[in-house]
Structure formats: C-alpha cells, structure tokens
Amino acid sequence: MNLVEAMRLSTRKSISINEISEVKERFFQFTEYYEKEFYRHDADRISACLPTIHQLRHIHDALRMCGPTFVYAQWCMERINGNITSSVKSRENPDANI
Incomplete structure (x- = not known):
C-alpha cells in the first residue's frame, strides 16, 4: 500500500511540503520491503535490484527541486x-x- 499511496501523492497536480515528506517515507518503506523480500541482501539476487526501484528513493528530491511530477x-x-x-x-x- 505504501507504493500505491506514494505514487498517488507524487503524481498529483499540487503537493505540499508535508506530503513530500510522506512520499519520501512511503517510498523508503516500500524499497526496504522490496529489498528484504526480493533482493534479500544476497549477491546472487542482485538482478532483483532494479534501477527503477532504487530511483523511488530520490523522487522526493525531484519533488522539492522541480515541483509536481x-x-x-x-x-x-x-x-x-x-x-x-x-x-x-x-x-x-x-x-x-x-
């Protein structure tokens, strides 16, 4: 649910500073879950570490610097x-x- 809610917030026409903080927290929670469940911190499973998943950790920066997506x-x-x-x-x- 964190991924869905973070996407919903980050793609709105306007977003507040508090909502950007919520987006950051939700994407971080999702990526931690993803790493734990799919990557499992196992070098043999490095192919599960997709750049698009990592990029979710930086969307809040883009929202602060550039505005709504x-x-x-x-x-x-x-x-x-x-x-x-x-x-x-x-x-x-x-x-x-x-």
Missing part, C-alpha cells in the same frame, strides 16, 4: 512524439509531413 514527466513528450509519428504519411520523405 506532471511538470517534467516523460509521458508528455512520448505522447507528442506519438502524435507527430502518426501524422507522417510518407516513408520515403517523412520530414515533408512534419
């Missing part, structure tokens, strides 16, 4: 790229359609 989320750019790509009608000369 919707401001700098990658999915916005991916959607624009998808719209541009779908407007291209020619494979021989795609630049002419952009």
Whole structure:
C-alpha cells in the first residue's frame, strides 16, 4: 500500500511540503520491503535490484527541486512524439509531413 499511496501523492497536480515528506517515507518503506523480500541482501539476487526501484528513493528530491511530477514527466513528450509519428504519411520523405 505504501507504493500505491506514494505514487498517488507524487503524481498529483499540487503537493505540499508535508506530503513530500510522506512520499519520501512511503517510498523508503516500500524499497526496504522490496529489498528484504526480493533482493534479500544476497549477491546472487542482485538482478532483483532494479534501477527503477532504487530511483523511488530520490523522487522526493525531484519533488522539492522541480515541483509536481506532471511538470517534467516523460509521458508528455512520448505522447507528442506519438502524435507527430502518426501524422507522417510518407516513408520515403517523412520530414515533408512534419
């Protein structure tokens, strides 16, 4: 539940300083659980230590420095790229359609 609640808070259009602290605490609790249950601090299971899981420990920093995640989320750019790509009608000369 910590992961879900932290994601819900961190993706809101606005977020308070107290909520950022809650996001930090919930992501830390989740990553500790993940490391205990999946990685188990066993070198043979290092492949379970995904960079995306580690990155959760730094989201609160980004929230403090940059604001709500919707401001700098990658999915916005991916959607624009998808719209541009779908407007291209020619494979021989795609630049002419952009």
